[in-house]
Amino acid sequence: MAAAPAIVLKDGRDKSLLARHPWIFSGAIERAPPLSPGASVDVRAADGTWLARAAFSPVSQIRARVWTFDPDERIDPAFFRRRVAAAVARRETMLDADNTAVRIVHAESDALPGVIADRYADVVVLQLLSAGADANRDAIVDAIVGATGVATIVERSDAEVRTLEGLAPATGVLRGALPARVVIRELGLNYRVDVLAGQKTGFFLDQRDNRRIVRDHAAGRRVLNAFCYTGGFTLAALDGGAQHAMSIDSSAPALGLARSNLAANPAIATKPAKWREADVFTELRALRNAGETFDLIVLDPPKFAPTAAHAQRAAAAYKDINLLAFKLLSAGGLLATFSCSGGISSDLFRKIVAGAAVDAHADATIIATLGASADHPLTLAFPEGEYLKGLLLRKSA
DSSP states (O other), rough: OOOOOOOEETTTTTTTHTOOEEEGGGGGEOOOOOOOOOOEEEETTTTTTTTEEEOOOOSEEEEEEEESSSSTOOOOOOOOOOHHHHHHHHTTOOOOOOOBBEEEEEEGGGGGGGGEEEEEEEEEEEOOSSSSHTHHHHHHHHHHHHHHHOOOEEEEEOOOOHHTTTTEEEEEEEEEOOOOOOOEEEEEEEOOOTTTTTTSSOOGGGHHHHHHHHHHOOOTEEEESSOTTTTHHHHHHHHHHHHHOEESSHHHHHHHHHHHHHHTTTTTSSOEEEEEEEEEHHHHHHHHHTOOOOOOOOOOOOSSOSSGGGGHHHHHHHHHHHHHHHHHHHEEEEEEEEEOOOTTTTHHHHHHHHHHHHHHOOOOOOOEEEEOOOTOOOOTTTTTGOEEEEEEEOOOO
16 A cells, blocks of 8 residues: 555654544644645654554644554545445344434444434435545445435534534535435334434434333323423323423424424324423423422433533533422422533533532432433443433432
C-alpha cells in the first residue's frame, strides 16, 4: 500500500489509541500536513510507529476520528460496504412484523465515526456528522442501499454538532422518492414518522426498550408523559393498560402527530388521553398547584447539556423537573426519568435525581437503571457513547 499522508502525535499521547479509543484531539498532534476536510490520514506515534488510519478534520477539536486500526485496510468504497453490511447484519433479529424500525448504524460503536442511520420500514434516514463521514457520502449511501435494499434514503445532517466540524447543514432525499407517509410498527403499535422535520431522525428509537418497560408497568395507573413528542411512551402506557394518560409537549406539530398515532391504533384509540401544548416546566408547576397526582410519570426531556461545559445549568433544569415529578407522584408511584445529555454523566444524573427527591421530601428506590436500546450499542473503549441515562424509581408509600 502506498504511503498515505500522516499526522504525528506528541510524545506520550498515543495511550488512548493503543486502548482503541477512536478520537484524536488537536492538542495531541505534534504535526500534520495540509489536508482537506475528511481526508484519510495515517496516525503515527512520536517514534514513527503506525497506530491507525483516520479521517482528518482541520477545524474540529476532535482533529481525527479513527476508521481502522488495521494497517492493511484501505478506506475505499469496499471498506464502507463491509462496515455497513456488518452493522446491518447485527440488527437482523431486531426486525419483525411488530418492529419495523431500527438503528442500523451507530457511529463509533459500529466503527463508522460520525455515521448514524435509522431504518423506518423501507426508508433509511442518514446523518453524516463528521468531516470524514461527509466526505464519503456517496460510498456510505451506496453501502446502505446494498446492505438493506431500501428504496429511499433521506439525509438529516442538520444536527448542531456539524458546525463544530465546519460543515453546513444538509437535508433532503438522497435516493428514491419519499412516500406520502412513513409508517412504522414498534412493539405492535403503529407510528407515523416525520423524517424530514421531526426531531433527530424523526423518532426516538433509542427509547424502544424503555417504552417496553413503561408498558409493562402501566396497568391500572394514571400516567403523565412530560416532553411527550409524538406520543411513544403514552401509547406504550395505554397499550399496557393505563387508566388514562396526560401528555405534555411545547410543539404543536409533535402533538398533532401524537394524536394521529393514537388514532392509528384501534385497540387503544378510545382510551382516555389528554394532550396539552405547554411549556413543561410551567405545566408541571400548574399541576402541582392544582393538587394533581399520577401513578406513573415519564420525564424524557431534550438535551439540556450537549457538553460538560453546560452541565451546571443543565443540572438545575434536571433537578427542577424531577423535584416537581416527585411532588406529583402518588405514594407507591413510579417515575421513569431520563437524560440524553452527553455532558451529564450517569453518576451526576443519579445525584441530581437524589437531590430532587430530598428536596421533595420523598423517599425513592431504584427499580432499574435504564439506557439506550440494543441497536444503540456502547463499546468499552468509547464511554463517550453513553449519552442516554435513565432510572426507574418507586416512591415510597
